[in-house]
Amino acid sequence: MSDIPEKPGRGPGRPPALPPDERRQVILVAAERVFSARGYPGAAMADIARTAGMSKKTLYAAFSNKRALFEALAQDAEAFASVLDPVDDLPPLEALRKGLLSSILFALSPRQILATRILISAGGSESELASSFHGRVIARAQRRHAELLSALAEDQGNSLDDPELMAKQLFGLAMGDLHILALVGVRAADIQQQLESQIDNAMSLALLWISHSRAKEPAPAPLTG
Structure with a gap:
């Protein structure tokens, strides 16, 4: 049966x-x-x-x-498209917050939780599949966050040494334990308020990081004859 x-x-x-x-x-x-x-x-x-x-x-x-x-x-193209929505018309801070929220909600969606459970249950036997999943979904979102962090730093006259590492750390801080909660059956709708609070805290830390990053070097003066 x-x-x-x-x-x-x-x-x-x-x-x-x-x-x-x-x-x-x-x-x-x-x-x-x-x-x-x-x-x-x-x-x-x-x-x-x-x-x-x-x-x-x-x-x-x-x-x-x-x-x-x-x-x-796993990629769920229609849902993933919202993670990469254009944000050029938004201020960098607002764009980064929107990017974090949409990518984490995508990660907590039923299909993504199912894909994660399947990859966990497969263990090391499907390492190539897990690598593909990471490259197609997670890495793309993190690259977008890195671009937004760089834009935010530039907007404040600073420069980041490793925006991709900061993007990974920021995503982890904003996600917190919500992925674990979703994996054990808590619905994304039930943790929306906690998610938004964690994103706000992560954004505050991101601004602190950026304020302590090195100042952007001014462009060299043009040579005169």
Whole structure:
């Protein structure tokens, strides 16, 4: 007997063709259910196709293999897009706060928590998958935070020696123990107030770090003949 929750049936006859974007979302929802029930090693493309209500041929036309499907699920492109929303029209301080909030909420989203649990349960057997997950998701957000920290320092006439390291530290301070809470089942909505308080505290520390960073060197005077 299958341990995957049943999807409501479509009824007799051939299922209607879906637009590519809608088909992709149906597949990701099905993959989420199968991965949640069986983990990464135990999940089979045939199970995902059956849960999605489509043929394996249709599934493979969208995703070449299980790894590609899991990476798409982990990256969750629609949700991740909000992490990289343009913030050029915002003051650096406000842009950094918005970036931290959106990236941490993304990290605490149900799909990201599922992906994290799967990678933890796989242990070292899927190190390449974990590395890909980090590069596609976590590292991209941290690079954005580093850019915003540099802009904030420059706005105050200072310069950071290692903005990427500071971005990692800032993200850790803002996240605190919320990732652990989410992994054990606390909903993101229930920790929103704590998250915003931790972000405010982390931002205060970031401003303190920046105020103690080295002053930006003035541009050299142009040579005159």
